[in-house]
Amino acid sequence: MMQLPIEWLLVIVVGLLIALLVMTVYMMIGRARENRRQVVTTAYLERNQEDWYDYLCVDGIPREELIPKNTAELKALEELFRSLVHNIKSEEIDKRISAFANRCLGNFYRDALRKGNWGERVNALSRIRDFGIDSLAKECREMLARKTVSKEEFFLLLLIDMKFNPETFSERHIGNLDKLSSKDTKELLFSMSDLLFDQIVETIDHLPARTQYAVVDVIGMKLNASRSDKLEQLFSSSDNELRIRILRAFNLLERLPADEVLIAAIESDRWQERLQAARLFHLLPAHSAVEYSKILADDEHYLIREEIRRYLAQPAFEVQVDNEAVSSLRE
Amino acid sequence: MVNTKVSEVLDGSFLTYTFNLLRANVLRERKTMSLLLLQDNTENASVIQKVAVTLQQILREKDVLFKTEHTNEIGILLPHSGREESTGFLRRLQDSCECFLDPSQDRCLLASIIEVFHPELTLSNALMMCRDSLSKASETSGIQAVYADSGFERPVTMVKVSLLEADRLFRGFLVMAFERIHLPGIDLQIREFDDGLALFQSGWVNSWHPHLVVMSDVLPKKNGLDVLHELRAMPNEEKFTVLMMTRRNSEEDMIYAYESGTDAYLVKPFNLRLFEAQVKRMLAGIWS
Numbered sequence: 337m338m339q340l341p342i343e344w345l346l347v348i349v350v351g352l353l354i355a356l357l358v359m360t361v362y363m364m365i366g367r368a369r370e371n372r373r374q375v376v377t378t379a380y381l382e383r384n385q386e387d388w389y390d391y392l393c394v395d396g397i398p399r400e401e402l403i404p405k406n407t408a409e410l411k412a413l414e415e416l417f418r419s420l421v422h423n424i425k426s427e428e429i430d431k432r433i434s435a436f437a438n439r440c441l442g443n444f445y446r447d448a449l450r451k452g453n454w455g456e457r458v459n460a461l462s463r464i465r466d467f468g469i470d471s472l473a474k475e476c477r478e479m480l481a482r483k484t485v486s487k488e489e490f491f492l493l494l495l496i497d498m499k500f501n502p503e504t505f506s507e508r509h510i511g512n513l514d515k516l517s518s519k520d521t522k523e524l525l526f527s528m529s530d531l532l533f534d535q536i537v538e539t540i541d542h543l544p545a546r547t548q549y550a551v552v553d554v555i556g557m558k559l560n561a562s563r564s565d566k567l568e569q570l571f572s573s574s575d576n577e578l579r580i581r582i583l584r585a586f587n588l589l590e591r592l593p594a595d596e597v598l599i600a601a602i603e604s605d606r607w608q609e610r611l612q613a614a615r616l617f618h619l620l621p622a623h624s625a626v627e628y629s630k631i632l633a634d635d636e637h638y639l640i641r642e643e644i645r646r647y648l649a650q651p652a653f654e655v656q657v658d659n660e661a662v663s664s665l666r667e
Numbered sequence: 668m669v670n671t672k673v674s675e676v677l678d679g680s681f682l683t684y685t686f687n688l689l690r691a692n693v694l695r696e697r698k699t700m701s702l703l704l705l706q707d708n709t710e711n712a713s714v715i716q717k718v719a720v721t722l723q724q725i726l727r728e729k730d731v732l733f734k735t736e737h738t739n740e741i742g743i744l745l746p747h748s749g750r751e752e753s754t755g756f757l758r759r760l761q762d763s764c765e766c767f768l769d770p771s772q773d774r775c776l777l778a779s780i781i782e783v784f785h786p787e788l789t790l791s792n793a794l795m796m797c798r799d800s801l802s803k804a805s806e807t808s809g810i811q812a813v814y815a816d817s818g819f820e821r822p823v824t825m826v827k828v829s830l831l832e833a834d835r836l837f838r839g840f841l842v843m844a845f846e847r848i849h850l851p852g853i854d855l856q857i858r859e860f861d862d863g864l865a866l867f868q869s870g871w872v873n874s875w876h877p878h879l880v881v882m883s884d885v886l887p888k889k890n891g892l893d894v895l896h897e898l899r900a901m902p903n904e905e906k907f908t909v910l911m912m913t914r915r916n917s918e919e920d921m922i923y924a925y926e927s928g929t930d931a932y933l934v935k936p937f938n939l940r941l942f943e944a945q946v947k948r949m950l951a952g953i954w955s
Binding site: 381385386389393415416419420421422423424425426429 | 834836837839840843844935936937938939940
């Protein structure tokens with residue numbers, strides 16, 4: 337059994353007690369600081385609430401009292417702007433927030449971008465985008481050119497560049513979109529203006545496969561059938577994943593592709609393509625649907641047979657077509 | 668003598684009682700009533716007799732036909748009808764009454780319309796004001812309508828407003844937007860809550876006043892849809908007008924909200940002016 341002198345134990349206990357005391361004092365000071373900051377923040381917001389309303393919603397004249405004088409007030413302002421941009425949609429209010437943020441928050445976020453703390457940098461980038469602080473567009477572009485930015489920062493920097501420089505976004509970043517995750521690429525494409533998205537769609541043949549998938553998915557999600565011609569052109573691709581996504585987009589759009597696309601999908605050796613094609617049958621005239629159903633009624637894949645069976649079981653379908661043909665297929 | 672069944676034409680003290688009863692309902696339901704006085708200035712009051720017969724055929728069950736001390740007059744009380752509805756009613760009357768169908772006969776009837784919405788407007792005063800306006804009217808072919816003004820403003824209605832939003836800063840902005848809405852005859856009493864439970868615990872919902880509830884669907888403790896269900900389950904639920912604010916913009920969510928009893932639906936982020944316009948529209952419907 338190990339023997340420990342009692343003096344050593346006492347020293348360890350006293351040392352731990354001192355450490356505990358220091359930690360407690362540190363936390364109490366931190367708490368007091370946070371409380372004080374909260375008091376200043378609340379006082380600033382309560383004192384200026386009416387003036388903020390007047391500036392943002394009425395006259396657009398910024399009173400001198402609104403300019404934050406310390407970090408706590410800056411945080412209060414950040415909290416107010418964040419709340420408003422997420423709840424209120426108005427070009428006028430956005431312009432006023434942007435003007436004030438450029439004037440009073442620009443330097444604050446410029447410093448935050450230079451900090452080593454990743455969280456502070458990401459927070460600053462989010463706010464630059466939300467509040468439209470275009471005076472920091474140059475810093476953001478420089479940051480984008482660096483190779484050391486994290487994925488999250490890269491995504492936010494692309495969103496910022498898209499917001500402040502939409503006219504050059506496509507040519508500058510089109511080849512970089514595959515560095516984003518699939519979810520981020522879709523979010524970026526979804527938040528694009530229609531004009532910019534159309535530019536991306538036009539160049540889809542030259543995009544990396546992952547970006548192509550995201551573009552096709554977003555065409556379907558946007559429920560805008562005006563790009564269905566492009567989808568039909570893309571269907572000639574040898575990439576099965578792309579072809580499946582194109583058919584899924586047609587399903588989302590509730591629109592029939594050209595006959596040759598549909599037939600190619602029905603005759604595809606990939607069951608996912610045949611399944612997506614079967615899901616389009618409800619858009620066909622009843623007699624054509626029966627003809628196509630004959631091809632897939634005995635498909636090797638259970639899901640496709642089930643899809644056809646479910647489709648033929650619709651009561652509305654019965655009255656439109658020759659019962660004999662349908663009955664034989666149902667059997 | 669007017670050619671109508673006596674039991675269907677009121678007069679005397681029972682008429683005054685009926686008028687006072689309907690006027691009390693006007694104030695409670697905030698739905699304007701109109702009094703129409705028809706006057707026939709032809710020699711033997713032949714037109715009014717024919718009109719009275721037609722009136723019996725076209726009047727709704729809740730309308731009241733009455734006679735005054737003058738044989739050339741007949742009056743109608745039209746509950747839930749303002750000036751426009753009463754004018755439309757006179758137009759229908761003219762189209763239905765055979766005495767106006769032949770233009771060569773040049774039949775003429777004067778009609779005065781007065782809106783009843785104030786507790787101090789008595790039947791005798793209303794009739795006096797109608798007669799006064801009729802004395803200035805010119806007689807032309809058909810039913811000639813003139814409008815009498817009682818001189819009263821609409822009684823001020825207190826409307827409770829409850830703002831339920833978890834984000835205190837946004838809530839503060841909505842309160843300020845409400846404070847700047849000024850509508851004649853409406854006194855807004857605004858209270859804000861950060862969740863649904865606080866609203867019910869406050870007892871603020873327990874009164875007969877019209878109550879506009881503006882709430883977010885996502886709230887701590889008791890969310891917006893729970894609040895909506897509870898409000899609609901209350902015995903006097905029709906006093907509540909509910910405006911739901913939400914981030915969900917799918918058709919299914921909207922259908923569910925409307926089926927649950929919301930009156931209007933705003934998807935966040937929304938334009939504050941659109942919000943104000945919706946609120947004003949809802950408040951304008953307080954008096955009809």
